[in-house]
Amino acid sequence: MNNNALHTVEAQIREQAAAYCESNNVPGFVAGVYHAGEQIIVAHGTANVATGAPMLDNTGFLFGSVTKVLTTTLVLQQVERALLDLDMPVVKYLPEFALIAPGAADKILVRHLISHTNGIDADLSFPDAKGRDALKTYVEGLASRCGTLFEPGEQLSYSNGGMIVAGRLLEVVTGMPFPDLLERDIYAPVGMRDSSTSAEQAILRSTAVGHFNDHETMAAKPTGMFTLPDTWGPAGGTPIGTIADLLAFGRTHLAGGVSPAGARVLSTASTALMQQVSYDMASPNVPPIGLGWVLYPFGDTTVLAMSGASPGGVSILCVVPEHDLVFTAFGNTSGAIMLQDQILQRLLSEHIGVQIPALITELEQDVDITPYVGTYRSDQLRIDVSIVDGQLEERMTYEPADESQERIFTEFAGGVTSAPPQRYVPIRPGLFSPAGYPLEAFDGYLRLLLVSYHDVRDGQARFRNGGGRLTRRA
Structure with missing residues (x-):
């Protein structure tokens, strides 16, 4: 250049x-x-x-x-x-x-x-x-x-x-x-x-x-x-x-x-x-x-x-x-x-000529999503995962340890500590995309919005990964 x-x-x-x-x-x-x-x-x-x-x-x-x-x-x-x-x-x-x-x-x-x-x-x-x-x-x-x-x-x-x-x-x-x-x-x-x-x-x-x-x-x-x-x-x-x-x-x-x-x-x-x-x-x-x-x-x-x-x-x-x-x-x-x-x-892509391939090209059909249902937890965070209309639905709940933690986190988050439930569609076993997003949205940095589940044992995933952060099945 x-x-x-x-x-x-x-x-x-x-x-x-x-x-x-x-x-x-x-x-x-x-x-x-x-x-x-x-x-x-x-x-x-x-x-x-x-x-x-x-x-x-x-x-x-x-x-x-x-x-x-x-x-x-x-x-x-x-x-x-x-x-x-x-x-x-x-x-x-x-x-x-x-x-x-x-x-x-x-x-x-x-x-x-x-x-x-x-x-x-x-x-x-x-x-x-x-x-x-x-x-x-x-x-x-x-x-x-x-x-x-x-x-x-x-x-x-x-x-x-x-x-x-x-x-x-x-x-x-x-x-x-x-x-x-x-x-x-x-x-x-x-x-x-x-x-x-x-x-x-x-x-x-x-x-x-x-x-x-x-x-x-x-x-x-x-x-x-x-x-x-x-x-x-x-x-x-x-x-x-x-x-x-x-x-x-x-x-x-x-x-x-x-x-x-x-x-x-x-x-x-x-x-x-x-x-x-x-x-x-x-x-x-x-x-x-x-x-x-x-x-x-x-x-x-x-x-x-x-x-x-x-x-x-x-x-x-x-x-x-x-x-x-x-x-x-x-x-x-x-x-x-x-x-x-x-x-x-x-x-x-435009200035140094890097070919950016599509990260996700297609959605697999008939993915069994039952292994991912359950409650996952990490420090002061709870995620309840259920099946609604054939999609995964996640509800995230902040569970503050004490008043000081709640005050700091609430200010950090601009006063909003709860999100509406989010639906996810399966891409393949263990990998999901937030519903309503075009697949090309994930080609860049925003691939972090995808959610994955890991370490399935006895028909249940042990971990959920969202944004690079793990929560563990409770």
């Missing part, structure tokens, strides 16, 4: 963002593309409807779970410095790490934390603690409140808990609070000059806030909660930065661990290790996972990706090593994920 081609991309993204935001009540959007030595950033709309502040090229936003790739990079730095070993049990470094079942935590290796194969059942656990002991408080609370979904290494389930434990592990082996370590060992060498680790720092510069659509007027209203508690820092609760900063971080992973500023952030071997498949569930809705990165196959091309939800906002970071491309974006309502998916697919 030459310089002119990237200017064409810039104009297209500007037009696409304006049209999408207008028709979908997204107040503001900002995106960036780096390709083969050239870089563009496009900003559109409003960063905060309460103040009318515009979304600018250098407006900051919450990284959300994109932070997980930064946290994983920090872990591998400590492996290189021989302070951590990926194949050692976590308890070797963190003796206080325990879960409800005695001995369950002892089997979890450092590797399991950053490959989402640890089985810690803590995905909606939001302990409210602030300051330098926040992660210590989080880990101490696991023993009394969180169990396991599966044996370590046995399955894959997107794990906020694993990343937070990894953050605490980093604090113990380096002797530094996680936010300070992130600033010293990622922000500084990568050249992420406008990134911060707290709302107190972010308020000093242009920063976007998330929004939720009012259910009566459908107008976007600013979130009542800017960040998640400090306990969620390493999983994506608090780090904030700009498009230029995330492009620099993505380029560091394109360049074998060397930042655009020329600093060695990670070894070539560690950078490559993060991009290798560490677990593959062999199901179209759950892309293979590396360390930190999710490895999205688009035909023969792999896109290293991570998206990040924050209260009323969504970010994405995609790195395409085979084509020297980085794409990153933020929109300040959750619906912006669709726009991010559209831009990514357009970049792949």
